[in-house]
Structure formats: C-alpha cells, structure tokens
Amino acid sequence: MAATDDVRWWGVNDWxxxxxxxxxxxxxxxxxxxxxxxxxPLHAAADRGSPEVVAELATRVDDVDAENRGRTALWMAVFEGRTDNARALVSAGADPWRPMMAGWSPGRLSLAGPTPHLFPLPSPDAGLSEAEAAAVAEAGRLIPALGDLYYDGLSLACVADVSATEATARLEAAPADDVDIEALYEAWWNTPDADLIIGITDVPGGCVITQPWGNTASTPGVIKRVSPGTVCYSMYANPKGGSSGDVARDGAVITAWEPCVAYTVPTDALAEEILAAYLYRGHPVAFCCAGADLRLAHAGPIIGSSATWLRLPKRDWWT
Structure with missing residues (x-):
C-alpha cells in the first residue's frame, strides 16, 4: 500500500x-x-525507541541524516544517551561529524558525555576545547557532589560573585532569629509569613538563596535585586509541574529557562548553552549552580542545612 498523508503514525506510542x-x-x-x-519517525525512535526500530526505519527513510528542527536523528540519540540507537544509525550511514547546532555535531557532543569513544575522531583537532573539557570535568564533579537530593517544592537562587552579606543587604532582609526553622520545615503552611523566610549561604563563587517549602527564592523581585553587576540562576521545583526558572543579569534582564531534552534545545542557542543543556539534563539544581559558577562541595546550601535564615520585608516579590 502506498504511503499517504492520511496515515501518520497515529497507532504508535511505543517506539x-x-x-x-x-x-x-x-x-x-x-x-x-x-x-x-x-x-x-526516525527522530522519535532515536530519542526513545529501540535499536531494532531505529535500524528498521533507517532502511526506509530517504535520508538517514535528514534534519528536523535543526538536528538529525543521530544528534537526538547522542543527546539522550541512547548509545545503542546511535550505533544503529551510524551502521545505516548516519554521519557523526555532520555540522549542526552551533558546531555541536553528534560526534563532538558525544565527546562531552559518558561515551567519548563512541565514534572515531576524524582528525586530531576535532576534540573539545580546553574550556569545554573543563566544563565537562566540573559537571562530573558537581552532580555527584550534590547527590540524589529531594527538591520538590524548593526554590533556589544561585548568585555569582556576591556574598551572603551583600545579598542580604540588597534584599533588605533581617535575621529570622525568632523563627523555629525545624517547625517551619514540618508545617510551613501553618506558619504566618512562611513565604518571607529564606535561607542564604556563602559558597565558593558566590552565594545560594533557598526556600525549601516555596517559590519565593526564585521570584523576579529576589533575583533582580541580587543580580546587579552579576548573574543569578534561579529555579522552582513545582511538585505539580516540574522544574523551571529564570536567569537574571545585571538586575534587569530576565530570561526564562526549562530543563532541556533533545527537542527543546533552541536551535539558535550558543555553543556553551548547548553544552550545559547536555551536561546537566535531568539535574536542574546542578544546572543553576554551574550557570552561576558556584562550586558547591555538597547539597547543604541547597536544602538549607548550612543556611543563615532571613526574613524578607513585606512587598510584592513578583515584580
């Protein structure tokens, strides 16, 4: 039966x-x-299917290296860590070194991941730059250092090159010495003005602002006030809707971000942004820390175990 526009894979949910x-x-x-x-179909299979399905579709398509939204099926497989699918695509003729995505061909991207020898190098100078290799090494250190922490409901602001004392002054916050923090953890919803209580900790590279029970630490009012002259990466782990956040630069410019999968990396992203998206996929807390170049040794500042607790003044923190 000839293929028609009326038959478009409606029956396939399992690739x-x-x-x-x-x-x-x-x-x-x-x-x-x-x-x-x-x-x-080949992109979908490369992303979340089996190598057998990938191999089948690769023999049926007109071009195994056809791009969709600026990336090939092989790029999808590499980004998502589907090495068996990547091997099946290469066996079908896919080109690991096809230029795309700000210079991140599938082959170059694989050099930053857990299988750097997935494809033979086409030339000695095809490897990572010194800065890229350093970013890969830091991700390999930071993600295990933070560990498998539970962060649903937590908000976070990672501020580069600003001390906790300076950030406290910028926020016009006061010590929350009268607050029982342990009780707040247990029943924040019954505590008046719990949304105004935040933790702050000095860390190598800057400071971390956290609120384990709400979104205040990631609000525009907080991140704009702490970011003049620097950058602040924020996030809120909404238990009902996943993690997302904003990047504030120099007190004014705010850019939204969401955790990346292979299809959500913007095609016009900078090379370093694509690398960060790849290195920290599935690790939004580490992504924020790395974005602000904070070199945490453990998760204490994130969960507030080493924090100084502050009370924010009453104002609209969403503006």
Missing part, C-alpha cells in the same frame, strides 16, 4: 515495538512524514 512499527508501515505510514507531535 520500542518493532512489530507495531512494521504494522504501521504496512498500512501505508510514511517513514519520512511527521508523527502527530511534529517530529520525524
């Missing part, structure tokens, strides 16, 4: 099911057409 994919192809689904969420 690891080779029989299901073959059945869809047999009914006329086009291996080159979009699936319902506007991605290509």
């Amino acid at each position: 690891t099911d080779l029989n299901l994919v073959r059945a869809e192809l047999a009914t006329g689904a086009d291996p080159n057409s979009d699936v319902p969420v506007f991605e290509k």
Whole structure:
C-alpha cells in the first residue's frame, strides 16, 4: 500500500515495538512524514525507541541524516544517551561529524558525555576545547557532589560573585532569629509569613538563596535585586509541574529557562548553552549552580542545612 498523508503514525506510542512499527508501515505510514507531535519517525525512535526500530526505519527513510528542527536523528540519540540507537544509525550511514547546532555535531557532543569513544575522531583537532573539557570535568564533579537530593517544592537562587552579606543587604532582609526553622520545615503552611523566610549561604563563587517549602527564592523581585553587576540562576521545583526558572543579569534582564531534552534545545542557542543543556539534563539544581559558577562541595546550601535564615520585608516579590 502506498504511503499517504492520511496515515501518520497515529497507532504508535511505543517506539520500542518493532512489530507495531512494521504494522504501521504496512498500512501505508510514511517513514519520512511527521508523527502527530511534529517530529520525524526516525527522530522519535532515536530519542526513545529501540535499536531494532531505529535500524528498521533507517532502511526506509530517504535520508538517514535528514534534519528536523535543526538536528538529525543521530544528534537526538547522542543527546539522550541512547548509545545503542546511535550505533544503529551510524551502521545505516548516519554521519557523526555532520555540522549542526552551533558546531555541536553528534560526534563532538558525544565527546562531552559518558561515551567519548563512541565514534572515531576524524582528525586530531576535532576534540573539545580546553574550556569545554573543563566544563565537562566540573559537571562530573558537581552532580555527584550534590547527590540524589529531594527538591520538590524548593526554590533556589544561585548568585555569582556576591556574598551572603551583600545579598542580604540588597534584599533588605533581617535575621529570622525568632523563627523555629525545624517547625517551619514540618508545617510551613501553618506558619504566618512562611513565604518571607529564606535561607542564604556563602559558597565558593558566590552565594545560594533557598526556600525549601516555596517559590519565593526564585521570584523576579529576589533575583533582580541580587543580580546587579552579576548573574543569578534561579529555579522552582513545582511538585505539580516540574522544574523551571529564570536567569537574571545585571538586575534587569530576565530570561526564562526549562530543563532541556533533545527537542527543546533552541536551535539558535550558543555553543556553551548547548553544552550545559547536555551536561546537566535531568539535574536542574546542578544546572543553576554551574550557570552561576558556584562550586558547591555538597547539597547543604541547597536544602538549607548550612543556611543563615532571613526574613524578607513585606512587598510584592513578583515584580
């Protein structure tokens, strides 16, 4: 049966099911057409499918290196750590060193990950720069240092090159010596003005502002006030909607960020932004720390175990 525009992979939710994919192809689904969420079948399989499905689709498409939203299926597989899928694509003729995404070909990207020898280098100078290698090494140190911490409901601001004393002054905050912090952890919802209590800790490279029970530490009013002359990476781990945050620069410019997967890395992102997205995928707390170049040795400042506790003045912290 010939492929038609009317048959567009509606029956495939599991890209690891080779029989299901073959059945869809047999009914006329086009291996080159979009699936319902506007991605290509080979890209979807490379991202979250099995090597068997990847190999099947790779023999059916017109171009195994066709790009979708600025990246090939092989780039997707490498970004998501699907090394078996990457190998299947290369076996089908995909080019690991095809230039894309601010110079991050699939091959160069793999050099920053856990399988740097996934593809043979095309030349001795195709490796990482000194700065890129340093960023990879820091991610390899920072993520284990923070450990597997529980952070649902937590907000965080990582401020570069600003001490806790200076940040406290910028926020016009006062010591919260009258607050029982342990009781606040247990029942913050029953504590008046709990949203105004934050923790702050000096760390190598700057300071960390945290609120383990709410979003105040990541609000625009906080991050704008602490960021003049520097940068602040913030996040809120919303138990109902995942983690996201903002980057404030020099007290004014705020840019939103969300944890990246292979499809959400902006095609116009800078090279260092793409590398950070890759290194810290699934680790939003470490992403914020690294963005502000804070070199934490443990998670104490994040969860507030080493914090000085402050009370913010009453004002609209969302402006």
